[in-house]
Amino acid sequence: MDTDKARAAQAKVAAFQKDFNRVEAEIAKVIVGHRDVVRSVLSAFFANGHALLEGVPGLGKTLLVRTLGRVLQLQFSRIQFTPDLMPADILGTNLVATTPEGDRVFRFQKGPIFSQIVLADEVNRATPKTQSALLEAMQERSVTVGSTTYELDRPFLVMATQNPLEMEGTYPLPEAQLDRFLLKVNVSFSSVAELRQILDRTTDAAAEEPAQVMDGPRILEMQRLVREVVAAPHIKDFASRIVWSSHPDAEIAPPKVKRFVRYGASPRGAQAIILAAKVSALVDGRYNAGFDDVKRAAPAALRHRILLNFEGEAESVNTDHVIEEILATVPAEVVEAKV
Helix, strand or coil, X not given: CHHHHHHHHHHHHHHHHHHHHHHHHHHHCCCCCCHHHHHHHHHHHHCXXXXXXXXXXXXXXXXXXXXXXXXXXXXXXXXXXXXCCCHHHHHEEEEEEECCCCCEEEEEEECCCCCCEEEEECHHHCCHHHHHHXXXXXXXXXXXXXXXXXXXXXXXXXXXXXXXXXXXXXXCCCHHHHCCCCEEEECCCXXXXXXXXXXXXXXXXXXXXXXXXXXXXXXHHHHHHHHHCECCHHHHHHHHHHHHCCXXXXXXXXXXXXXXXXECCCHHHHHHHHHHHHHHHHHCCCCECCHHHHHHHHHHHHCCCCEECHHHHHCCCCHHHHHHHHHHHCCCCCCCCCC
């Protein structure tokens, strides 16, 4: 019986790996390079989490999310965040309507958040009040307007893009909203070879269109499989120690954390590490997450959850360098330490 269960599990892993690779291949027909970025976005999606993409304008962040919406047979909507955008423009509002009998009643007009893949484009160009309109939708998968709560369709994913904070017309995202993104992905500039390929695709003949390769029920099935992947106790302990090490008052925190960090990652950081590690294991054809999966997942899971202190901001410390030191100093084996 155990052998039959193992075979069934391996068949599920192989099917996940095949479908994941198909989605990647279709996205690659449009997006040149950025393989790590694409994989991170898909990892967040199949872990049933949200992703935040940061980079200067023109690097293909919006195009990536739009392409994902075309590849998956899901409802897609785009919200262009601007300084004058209001919460009702996202969530919807109650409108006065007239019934056939002539009575006046309130009728709810749904906003663009009522979709399955929501692109929050340049999310940090809206005011914090408007940004906070996403909080309930991202965490609870529901929207409350007045005294009525509306459930969102599943799967539901928010893919947000933002420009670096030093650029004109940007507002910092509230820490509570940042914490609701499973992963934060940095989008860097393309190489010379990739830039040449981009020119070939965008300035010559029409580019190849991606095919739709997956529907909602299959996506939900893959998301459930991610939860079933085994993360042994020692793997969870390792992820927990990584998160504890991001807190400056922890005894096991490395020097950079003690010097430059004001607040460390929340418990959601540990959850994000384990979920992304499980997706990484499935993509590699394994039914159990390992230490390397955790290390691979940690930067994207923690970089937006570690808040620098005044000294860290004054010296322009990169949180990725802080995470590198954490990963280099936290041992994989269990150690006795006061946290």
